[in-house]
Amino acid sequence: MVNGHGAAGRGGAVQGRGGAVRGSWGWPVRAELRKLLSLPTAWVGLVLGLVAAPLLVFVSAGGTRKAIEEGFHADPSDAAFQPLGIGLLGALILGVVVLSSEYTSTGEDAPGARQLQATLAAMPRRGRLLVAKGVALSLLVAAQGAITSVVTLTLSRMVLGDLVPAASPGRAAAVVLYWVLLGLLAYALTLIFRSGVVTLTVLIVNSSVVSVSYLLTKVTPLAAYLPDIVGAHMFLHQVGDVHIAPVTAGVVMTAWVAALLILGGWMFRRREP
């Protein structure tokens, strides 16, 4: 035998370095965090997510102030939270690249080779791998969302002053949850489509250019419960014409994301890489 490593492998955890829990779940999560943080595209998502919303506070300050003064906002507290609906672009990018990077060809000399082979060599249990990716993604997006919310809401108070009421911590937490769920939604869709381009196109076009989901709400109020728009009700009081309670919105969005993750995971496990 060589160095007795084979025997150590069967034990599940390295000698003196934590128990079975750390071995089974901690290592894959750490590996996935490392993977994300050493990927340039992921940093685009991280930075974009951190700066977009605060920047928007400044850019839109004039318009927002005018809108509030002229009574355009039925609920002025929304004004401080609205920019946070844009910064989620970063969460979407992270949710996509956590998986799409696995499918990128590793080089011209081996067109069929992808990182996924190395990933499955290191972490062959697919279910565990997908959970580790989801956890790593959620941790990053939550950190990003928490920092961005605090910065954005503080800036809004500074720029708009007493025009907006002080933000409640509960609503700020809802923003973080919303970001995490959207990141997971992007991850689930990438699992289903196996392509980052398709997922990003669908999500970005739908959230910034023309929102098909929003247009559908003009046809039926039920469309307000679609996964990409229902979540905003968690922290905004006025979204479209339909009123949905924050908790209801959270539950509906979580259910959507969970269902899509289960479908995507099932498809991932069936496929041969």
Added chain:
Amino acid sequence: MITIEGVSRVRGRARILHEVSFEARAGRVTGFLGPNGAGKTSTLRVLLGLDRAQGGRALIDGRRYVDLDRPLTVAGALLDGSGAHRARTARAHLRWMAASNGLPKRRVDEVLELVGLAGEAGKRAGRYSLGMSRRLGLAAALLGDPPVLILDEPVNGLDPAGIRWMRAFLRDSAAEGRTVLLSSHLMGELAETADDVVIIDHGVVKADGTLAEVVGSHATLEDAFLARTAGEGASW
């Protein structure tokens, strides 16, 4: 020790592997020989749990690869390409792989040194030459100092010095007691490195034994191979 037992794999209507059985033993280099498309890579992918077999078992030390807790410490695999995302540096690639199996960070520098990439570890994998990509793939396979090595066409893309290095490395690994299974379509190469030879063609094992047994009364391994795989010209 690698055990392949009656592995069959069908894809669509095509029969990729049919009742493939052989063993690769510890302390020996087992050469898996066959023309392109014969089923070598498929067998290795089934062994690593990447592809599914409809029948049979493929085991490493009696266990399926997907059931291994820290697979990198049990078996190291080198498949096509480096396995690294092209935007990631070689060191970053090996670091996440090490983290995934609870291996210490210093192993990363050790294997980079071992395959001769220590000086280029900060370069993005996408800028590596073919030979460097293979070395990076090998470094990843060696991270957990595994007793079993599984290598698909390991000398592909290597320059003469690299081929000689790989040959010595594989021999040394077997001498240290490791199980070495490598696939190749290069007969001359295998005749120089392998102790045991398995010949596969059209998904069926045609010969299995020590190098001397497989060569038998033929003048060379190449002659033995062509005699068993329906002659020259069949695969191209």
